[in-house]
Amino acid sequence: MLRAVNRVLLGLVGLVLVCAGGAVLAAGLDLGVPSWWPWRGPDAVLLSESGRRRWAWPVVVAVLAVLVLLALWWLLAQPRRHRLAEVLVDSRDGESAVLRGRAVEGAVESEAEALDGVSRARARLTGRRTAPSARVSLLLEPHASPDETLSRLREGALRHARESAGLAELPTEAHLRAAKHPARRVT
Structure with a gap:
């Protein structure tokens, strides 16, 4: 079960990272991104000044802390030897x-x-x-x-x-x- 969860989780994380990296690369190289795309051109910023003010930083820190704890739990779960059924x-x-x-x-x-x-x-x-x-x-x-x-x-x-x-x-x-x-x- 852990092996299947590892493969699915790694596949999803890899897919998200490849898509996000490709999208940022396409926008940075100005390769004709759609009009609704938030970042256009090499001078575009990921988070504007108003966007930075809008985020509730304690929530962002809490979400990141939860993600770090989940990653640590996943890392510690790897070497466990499970009982053979x-x-x-x-x-x-x-x-x-x-x-x-x-x-x-x-x-x-x-x-x-x-x-x-x-x-x-x-x-x-x-x-x-x-x-x-x-x-x-x-x-x-x-x-x-x-x-x-x-x-x-x-x-x-x-x-x-x-x-x-x-x-x-x-x-x-x-x-x-x-x-x-x-x-x-x-x-």
Whole structure:
């Protein structure tokens, strides 16, 4: 959805800028603009003295501020990773089945939380329906070995998810954090 909004918005902005630039260029070069055209000739100004007095400057500043905030929101929305809603599974009969992304995430989370030394797991699928990728966050208990936990995650939960969805590969980014625990007193 964001990709479609980006394309439509960029297309509209580009069209407006090209039309406005062409119109100003045509008027500036005195290429025979229509009689109703507000700017004629190279000496014409965009906003006359009376026009500048007529504008309510607080309104102009408010509109420009809103436009800047919308542009910033749009810019910050670009790098977000959105959750994958479904995974396309090849059923090997010429058709394809759809597997809910949340179901795969839930299966990976529950299997990862069952691993020794993992107190909490979160999984998220991103990418395309035909080529998903996973992002797994694990909260490790103090006695857990990160190397062993990663290998058990790879050979257990991620392999099961990859095989059940019929995927050739499931690229995964794993984030490991240690659970905070109180310091022990030595007496």
